Amino acid sequence: MPLPKTFNWRESAPHIDALSKFLKPREAAQVARWQYLEQVLGETPARAIERFIDDGSLVPCDVSQSLDCLCSASDIKRVLKELGQKQTGSKSELIERLIDTDLGQATKLVAGRKVLVCSDTAVAFVEQWQKTRESATLIAEQKCYRALVAGNAAEAVRIRFDYFRQYPRENEFIADTSYLAETVSDILNAKPDALRDLSEGDIVTLRVATAMKELWRRNAIAWIPEDYSCPVELDRAISYIECAAGISRALRNTSHYAHTFKLEFNEYDVDSCPQCKSLSGKTFSVENFPRLPLMGCTSTTGCKCDVMAADTVTTNRIIVLEDGEEVEENSMELASSSEGEQSVETSEHIARINDWVVQLSPNAVECIYRLVQYMCEAEGVEMEGVA
Numbered sequence: 001m002p003l004p005k006t007f008n009w010r011e012s013a014p015h016i017d018a019l020s021k022f023l024k025p026r027e028a029a030q031v032a033r034w035q036y037l038e039q040v041l042g043e044t045p046a047r048a049i050e051r052f053i054d055d056g057s058l059v060p061c062d063v064s065q066s067l068d069c070l071c072s073a074s075d076i077k078r079v080l081k082e083l084g085q086k087q088t089g090s091k092s093e094l095i096e097r098l099i100d101t102d103l104g105q106a107t108k109l110v111a112g113r114k115v116l117v118c119s120d121t122a123v124a125f126v127e128q129w130q131k132t133r134e135s136a137t138l139i140a141e142q143k144c145y146r147a148l149v150a151g152n153a154a155e156a157v158r159i160r161f162d163y164f165r166q167y168p169r170e171n172e173f174i175a176d177t178s179y180l181a182e183t184v185s186d187i188l189n190a191k192p193d194a195l196r197d198l199s200e201g202d203i204v205t206l207r208v209a210t211a212m213k214e215l216w217r218r219n220a221i222a223w224i225p226e227d228y229s230c231p232v233e234l235d236r237a238i239s240y241i242e243c244a245a246g247i248s249r250a251l252r253n254t255s256h257y258a259h260t261f262k263l264e265f266n267e268y269d270v271d272s273c274p275q276c277k278s279l280s281g282k283t284f285s286v287e288n289f290p291r292l293p294l295m296g297c298t299s300t301t302g303c304k305c306d307v308m309a310a311d312t313v314t315t316n317r318i319i320v321l322e323d324g325e326e327v328e329e330n331s332m333e334l335a336s337s338s339e340g341e342q343s344v345e346t347s348e349h350i351a352r353i354n355d356w357v358v359q360l361s362p363n364a365v366e367c368i369y370r371l372v373q374y375m376c377e378a379e380g381v382e383m384e385g386v387a
Contacts (some may be wrong), residue, residue: 009051013167014040018048020126025061025069028114040168057122066110067095133167148208153185160215187211192244193291210241240293243302250307258309265305276303283310
């Protein structure tokens with residue numbers, strides 16, 4: 001649906017963000033290809049660029065600016081060499097020499113390519129907006145931090161989501177808030193054995209800082225109070241929190257189709273410590289699953305392992321047929337099929353798929369699960385029976 005005729009792009013953060021890409025000379029076609037912009041603009045980036053041109057916010061660059069944007073110093077040197085000119089000096093000097101020597105040749109290099117830059121008025125407008133965004137960022141981060149201290153992962157994710165919806169940035173607008181909330185919750189509940197000697201207050205500080213890193217993509221140490229003192233090196237402690245959270249997530253995802261689990265370490269893993277790797281291949285239930293990394297772990301990043309299913313869970317649902325008869329799902333398939341062989345074949349396919357899934361890493365299973373979830377939502381069908 002096109003934007004209304006009364007639309008004012010100066011009140012649209014996504015449009016201002018798009019305009020800011022031209023604070024320095026940039027080729028219009030490059031920005032027009034950015035898919036994330038189309039997702040948040042409500043129109044194609046090309047149409048937004050037309051708006052900026054129409055009201056004078058974007059202006060064409062001259063030959064010198066276009067050459068600087070589109071060509072490398074090597075490109076300019078190659079042309080100068082063909083013209084019998086010197087190839088020494090800075091890029092700006094090379095461009096000036098080329099224009100002075102052969103303006104036609106210089107123009108030919110950028111012909112057919114539209115390079116634009118913000119007008120002086122647009123620069124002032126964008127810079128003021130960026131200051132407003134910085135202030136909004138600080139407020140959102142503070143609210144998010146307080147929510148995490150209170151243990152409210154969902155609220156922290158909502159605050160972040162609302163912020164990026166108002167101030168979108170490339171690769172930062174995440175629609176799957178439930179997955180992010182689960183990840184943050186895993187971090188807030190991480191209990192690595194390697195940090196068991198820390199006080200509850202100290203471990204909460206580390207968890208919150210790690211969660212802020214996940215939400216805002218900044219170094220976790222930036223969220224550690226200046227007067228904080230930790231007996232474990234901060235970078236290592238934060239890595240242990242991330243490692244424990246990742247294992248918890250893998251354990252939860254694997255529990256969709258198993259109730260006992262085993263640890264597996266890559267035989268070529270040179271960072272994981274012997275103590276943690278000694279658990280490789282052993283089977284655990286959810287209740288006695290080790291809280292890796294273990295106390296005394298010598299890995300600087302936390303021992304990495306895969307959580308694999310040691311068995312599979314088979315669940316047969318009871319289905320009520322139209323005549324009121326109750327049957328197990330598998331039995332129903334045979335009874336309702338006019339070709340029994342087809343149902344048997346289907347069951348064999350399902351069994352083979354189960355065997356295949358068990359051999360996958362938790363990360364692969366999680367990706368497949370999310371993909372199936374997305375496809376089901378797109379088609380408007382329920383994910384019944386999907387683990």
